[in-house]
């Protein structure tokens with residue numbers, strides 16, 4: 001049987017995760033294209049792609065499905081470059097951009113008529129970027145939105161959905177405008193809020209730094225996504241202007257309504273406000289993986305003396321337990337610092353936890 005060839009244009013977090021999922025099928029060959037050779041080298045070393053090239057024509061010539069997985073701005077430029085290249089006759093071009101209406105509009109303008117374009121957006125990600133953070137499980141159980149246009153052949157949509165089943169995501173369809181409104185509310189606007197809240201608190205944080213030090217679980221939970229890639233979110237905001245402006249207006253009204261209750265000292269309705277939110281939040285469908293990806297982090301209290309971090313990494317290294325990140329956090333600053341270790345997988349994390357406990361470290365799943 002002839003192999004299916006998939007081209008992934010932009011081998012980063014999302015492109016790399018799709019590539020890894022595709023590789024679950026041994027009959028699929030994944031060709032990566034990136035403007036950075038070092039990203040391709042890394043992807044090859046990590047076994048994310050079968051072959052890599054910085055030449056777009058070479059990447060797409062044999063592809064049956066092309067994923068545009070670069071940052072949003074570059075999805076536009078790549079779309080324009082496809083016109084004039086030699087492509088397979090029944091090729092499907094799809095993208096993974098976080099916004100849909102403008103990308104789909106542009107694609108319909110510039111894509112040659114014999115090529116099927118189907119907009120796409122996997123609703124899962126991470127505040128990390130780059131192929132190093134890619135995982136074949138990133139999209140598992142997450143929604144994957146497709147936005148076919150009126151003229152798109154159903155057979156081609158089914159072909160794409162079939163291939164996407166390798167990601168184990170739940171494929172759904174909607175029109176691009178509905179996507180931008182819904183995702184604006186549940187993903188784009190929350191990123192604005194998280195960053196605005198962090199900036200507000202940073203402004204309050206005077207010389208003594210008490211705001212940063214007292215920032216507790218609630219603040220950390222609600223602002224986790226403020227650590228996302230600034231350039232990516234800049235582009236998302238610029239691409240989803242209208243829906244975001246409307247949501248921001250509704251938000252301002254909602255905040256004012258609550259503050260009016262506070263002003264009036266209306267205890268019952270303030271409680272009702274929290275109750276209503278809690279009911280909806282608690283009713284959200286549970287996700288094992290997806291929009292909030294599994295992070296295999298452990299926090300370890302470390303006594304404040306030299307060599308302690310080296311001892312921990314040596315202990316883990318000696319047992320071949322792979323870690324992908326280390327961070328020192330000063331939350332228990334009197335005697336202890338907290339060391340955050342990110343492991344490569346659930347099982348590595350569990351092995352690490354057992355080992356460190358054995359050596360009498362205090363180990364936590366969260367701070």
Ligand SMILES: NC(=O)C1=CN([C@@H]2O[C@H](COP(=O)(O)OP(=O)(O)OC[C@H]3O[C@@H](n4cnc5c(N)ncnc54)[C@H](O)[C@@H]3O)[C@@H](O)[C@H]2O)C=CC1
Nearest residue numbers: 010011012013014035070071072074097098125126129130
């Ligand atoms: N990060 C996230 O959580 C999610 C991101 N997305 C979308 O996925 C796309 C990619 O985002 P990430 O994977 O997070 O970014 P990333 O920064 O991890 O990867 C982007 C890759 O594209 C490459 N690239 C840059 N310009 C290029 C060009 N002109 N042609 C080909 N490759 C180019 C970069 O070298 C890099 O390897 C964006 O459009 C974003 O909106 C969608 C869902 C979630």
Ligand SMILES: O=C(O)C(=O)Cc1ccc(O)cc1
Nearest residue numbers: 098123124125126187225291
């Ligand atoms: O839940 C979120 O908003 C995330 O942090 C993950 C994410 C980021 C960007 C997307 O386009 C889709 C999902």
